[in-house]
Amino acid sequence: MRFRIRNHAYFTHLFYYATGTVVFLLAMGQFGALFFQFGLIALGLLILLIIIEMLLLFVKPKEHFIAHRSIEERFSNGDNNQVSISLTNHFPFPVAINVLDEIPHQFQKRDFSIRLKLESGKSKDITYSLKPTERGEYTFGTLNVFVTSPLKLIERRLQFGHKQTVKVYPAFKEMRQFEMMAISNRLTDVGIKKIRRIGHQMEFDQIREYTKGDDYRTINWKATARRSSLMVNQYQDEKSQQVISIIDMGRTMKMPFEGMTLLDYAINASLVLSKIAMLKQDKAGLITFNSKVRTMVPPQRNSKQMQIVMEALYNQKTMFEEQSMEALYTAIRRKVHQRSLLVLYTNYESLNAAKRQLPMLQKLANDHMLVIIFFENTELKQLTTSKATDMEGIYIKTIAEKFAYDKKRIVLELERYGIHSVLTAPENLTVETINKYLELKARGYI
Template identity: 50%
Template sequence: MKKFFQQYYTNLFLNDRLFAALGVCVVLFLLKFFFAWLGEVPVIATGVLLAFFLIDLFILYRIRQGVNARRFTPKRLSNGDENPIQIEIKNSYGFGVNARVIDEVPFQFQIRDKDFRFALKPAEIKSIHYNLRPTKRGEYNFGLIRAYISSPIGLISRRYNLATANTLPVYPSFINLGQYELMAISHQLTELGIKKIRKIGQSTEFDQIKNYVGGDDIRTINWKATARKGGLMVNTYTDERSQNIYCIIDKSRVMRMPFEGLSLLDYAINASVALAKVAMLKEDKAGLITVSETIGSVVPADRKAAQLGNIMNVLYKEKTRYLESNLEALYSTVRSVVKQRGLLIFFTNFESMSALQRQLPYLRRLAKYHLLLVVFFENTELSALSMEPAKDIEGIYHKTIAEKFVYEKRLMVKELNKNGILSILTPPQKLTVNVVNQYLALKAQQRI
């Protein structure tokens, strides 16, 4: 009895059309007091409405499962990217129905309007497509698919609770890794707004001996091979391989600042994954170190096939902390883990010159043994404010303060360069492109 009640009453909803028809019946009964000639019209109208209500109830509930739906999602979602979601719904009734489908998306999105309305012909299958953009890593729980079905009569709707609730992990951004892979292979960087890099010098890692063609450097002619072959032969060289590339991610409070829904830590994580992919494609070894008030995760540099998955599994769980980073512990860890000279890319943020000065001694010590690249972020809101014309005294004050902070960021770049430390000052949205480009530039210049 309880199951019967749940099936027929808890999933039964009255539509606006029924309330409108009941309102007409009430008006007819009221008018009957003033116009006797209406006679039994109100009673007949009410009876007809009741008959249609029962017919509508019967045709909607006469079969057990009138519609079926499935949700198609990726195995994991990419943080900060548009992820495609698909719902497929099929009408098993012998007549056309009107459907209202509500997908219960994870609460992290704070979306209450994933509401789709459409008509379904008999036995028709329709697909619904939409995108979701997560802004935090972690687990996201999808609920049920609620389908409200009404017949052509349209007095009532029957609710179907379709599909099953499922949980999807949100990993660091991986959807756009293919485009950075293409960058590394083809060097077609202008499509992404990146200038081409002029190669300096010549690598010493031997590749092969080939026939001389016009334009080859005559200094690379292999005279022994030329004597044996009877024609000019030249040596070709390739970029040096198996270099250690470590992404060091600061998890302290300075990385909590949000930008377009993502924190600076998330931008750094997404850039690290893309850089690891490109580095391994260039046959270098990619590694990872995270640091806050203590050392977090350490993934030794490697270029095996599973390395990128290992890095993503570590970064999937990383969160920002509330204390300042301990660079002394970072220096000790780097000295013990990274035995050979390599490229260290340190993702952090400095909001004042005093903050940089506190960390500079440790950065200089790291740069003594490795090629250090410090990546920190431009405050785009302050930059925009500094460019706007001031309209009043308060505006002049705000503009002056904004210009001071923008200028101080540029001073930080000069201070790092003065101490022999490479740096990138970048807007968050351009972080990945700028870091990958800088890595390819250092590779081309044989700095690593």
């Protein structure tokens, strides 16, 4: 425990060692005058050094040392976000520094500390990263810097800056990563599969001259007869298809996985899917619901759409309510008139739970292309692969295998009614979702 003197100054461990030595010499003075004299000399020297160090550290400390924290305008949920601190030493001597930044309470970092030495007249930038797991506002407090002179008897606390608030949005950094991969045709680097196109389920683009490697089935014989050279039809992907991400905010989406809820995983994946869909010339929309429809962003493709989607996703929270598929179906029937790709993020823990929603899901699938995306229980998967050593272990493993089997039966049941589905682990959600979208688009289903 450190003892504070005056304002923002603390004795160091070296001071206590020196004080202990002085006290010991004075105590030994009763056995000999020489020890007492050494004790008095040491005490006087200690007091002199303290006065010197206080003069060194307390004369215009704010002018002699400067610190500044820089944070990004907004943080990306589930990603590493950089925080920079710049330090400048204008003291006429080198100093030892201990940086204690008041990090937002959501990170629960009680032992944050950065120690370093800084020479006179030098500057240094230090960087650390924070990974938020919740959306919302995060507040940074004061930046505290403890400075110690070469004498190392007293350290001076300097406080810089003021409270800074940063908003944590859905994973826009992940979205940018996928965007850059899509622009440079490198989506396979992050696990996106190349899908072979089936037939010519695409829009006509133009007629051009035949080049080596073109499909003979695309030859336009009328244009060939007129130009007296082989001409082919060129096609392009169908554009302006509507892709609507539907996020279930019911109680089942509150389940945690590696610090984040399933709802946050679904929000991050829907943001990336919306961006990829717009890069593919489609329109992106959003619906969130639980007992009723909470948010509805009509499908659009313009420069402001992604910001509208991101702002809509920023404050979405589960309210521990049961989801109402009837309310969802009614809203879509009234507001979505064009056949669209509906990507529903939800979670089923049993076959009966899925069967209860089947009537409404069938109605949605009759009017639109419906894809149900739900989650594997990765903890159950670990139980099914572990070795049972006693009767209790056998019982637990049997129950886990039953629940895992139910998840697979849900996929088969949905397929039986013509509903596409994706069963995925939370960490693979974004990649699996994009793969399904690209597969359906390549096969001309949308």
